[in-house]
Amino acid sequence: MSDRPDSGTTSWRTRLQESAVYRSVVRTPPFDSPRGRAQRAFGNVFLHVYPVRVPRALLRFRSTWRLGFISSVLFAILLITGVYLMFFYTPAVSMAYGDMQLLRSQVGFGQLIRNVHRWGAHLMVLAVVFHLVRVFVDGAYKAPRQFNWVIGVGLLVITLAYSFTGYLLPWDQLAYWAVTVGSDLVQYAPGVGGWLRNFLLGGSTIGQSALLRFYVIHVAVLTAAFFALMAVHLWRLRKDGLAVGDPDVAHDVTTRATEAVRTPVAADAHWLADGRRVLGVVETEDGPGHAREPEHEVFAWPHLLIRHQVVALAVIALVLALGIAFEAPLRELANPNVTPEPSKAPWYFVGLQELLAHFDPLVAGVLAPAVLVGALLLLPYVDRNPSRRPEDRRVALVLFWTIFLALVVLTVIGALFRGPGWGFVLPWEHLYFEP
């Protein structure tokens, strides 16, 4: 059974690991060898998220900047802190604001947890957006990964919906008016706008039904949707293989010349670097070898796992530090009669608000975001250029960076350069910024 020398006094640990109960739970041999670890990673539902082996290129931090993983860590933090907050929060107009104050004064670590939840949410929006940017720039949305890009856009929309619904819950002036502005935007959608807005709010004004609806959507509906899409996202990532280390992005010529089949999906319609379309099967047979050679791959456990642990710890440390240093804002109790000066949307929507100051609400508030999301969804099917090398994608990259920079500029102006009445204010004279 065990190949260890029997010293007569087998430790309790060894006895445990050899017990029938333990073996029914953990079927694989001890993982003190690469083979054992690989077997366990393969047979464990949680570790199975990782492939047994990953491209060596993935170990470089700058291959992905770990942005997808960082988003997942932030989501886990938000889930845990969110559940904690749920124990102390009542989604009722008469109680919500009081519960915010109780979190500060009565609940153990209540304010800290709320702060971490808030900063974690902001960081998650950032991380998800940068993840999208990274995937675009690397061309990782191209065949065979088009559909996973679409799933990713869905996850971005869910992340924003999380932020927007969560924004109302403290029921202070900041929450009330940001959501008033945000939900009134929907009114401008042609035809169904007014009806849709009332359906979302459960009435014509933001009141008890709106608060309850936003709460249920925030804690239950979006969470279910997020887990469903996340499962597909990770599953497709495993099935399609990583774009990093895939020969299409490898810049050195020799690797590209040995390009070959990666997955059966890509095999029947595959392009060589010189643009010839070949049958992947044929190429595999003729090719001098392909990138999946042993020296290009390492075991995910421990090499990737340890890196992910370091990143996860760094993310936790960061949100904790932010939570200790900066309080999540809480203004006065929501008052439908007084709009605070200025009234700004959360920063990730403030670019939209800035756009609203210049264009018709139908254009700025409905068409612009709809076109943006629609373009993102269709991108992998519209951009049929198979190459992932930047030199071959000048138009796509210039277009992307232009739109991205425009969004950044709008956001910066809206967040930092706008004051009461949406007038222009220099941030070093007076900063009107509410995170």
Next chain:
Amino acid sequence: MSPTRRELLEAGWKVGGGLLVVAAGWTSFEALKPLADVSGGGLLPLLPADAYPEGSATFVREGRFFVTRAKDELFAVSQKCPHLGCAVPFCEASGHFECPCHGSVYNLGGEWMSGPAPRGMDKHPLQIVDGRVVVNTAVLEQGAPLGTREYDTPSRGGSCAPADEA
């Protein structure tokens, strides 16, 4: 031409499943549809008409509107900005309504003067009954289209927005 049993059953499953989805969607939608607004409003009697002097805007908290008088005519102007629903305060310094959210400006008659709003401010019907102002809060009339400027009052200078270049 006639379908095989397999095809018929397959079609039956699809139609049945489709109906189930429609039924589930419909009932969920019906259940979640907002209830009729209970705050339907009604006739709200206010002060005698001469309590509202020319050029003034008096906020009526119960109905969330202002009673204004411009060019000797009384208006009940809804506080809600027709742009994106912010509560618009009256700025005494300028004699205009100035929205704090996106800077729309309206005159005392609720007519649009500048800013991104799509129309003038909405109004409730206002009557004078036995010398008293009565406002019907159950009815909200859409504001005047852009360009209507019948009730401009002389400018008082000043503005409530601190930065004036906007």
